Amino acid sequence: MAQLPPSLQDLVNRFQQAQSQLQSVQLRKQQYEAELRDVEKALSELEKLAADAKVFKSVGSFLLQTTRDAAMQELKERKELLELHIKTLSRQESMLREQLDKLRDDINKELARIRGGGGAAPAPGGAEAKGGA
Numbered sequence: 001m002a003q004l005p006p007s008l009q010d011l012v013n014r015f016q017q018a019q020s021q022l023q024s025v026q027l028r029k030q031q032y033e034a035e036l037r038d039v040e041k042a043l044s045e046l047e048k049l050a051a052d053a054k055v056f057k058s059v060g061s062f063l064l065q066t067t068r069d070a071a072m073q074e075l076k077e078r079k080e081l082l083e084l085h086i087k088t089l090s091r092q093e094s095m096l097r098e099q100l101d102k103l104r105d106d107i108n109k110e111l112a113r114i115r116g117g118g119g120a121a122p123a124p125g126g127a128e129a130k131g132g133a
Contacts, residue, residue, distance in 0.1 A: 022096040029089040
């Protein structure tokens, strides 16, 4: 199998790198969303308790007693931080998707140029580049 032209190989490499970044962003976002659901559930349960109820929080391998209000405040702050992280990751995800779309178009244009210019790239190499796009 012949090697891809450097211009096409560069585009394919950039596409693969952007795909990897997108997967990483999506994974982190999913982890934050799962933690956010846990925080929201804990807040919901704390709201059901009386103000003077005994509440414990996990700190490392210990359970420490705290007040209901202090626990709720801590969870609300964590919730805000998680929501901010999720919003930031959503923007990164959107930008990466746009970048992938542009790179996909660039790869397809380069493939069309190569095929139109005498078929310098064999079909199997072109199929691999297209399949990765």
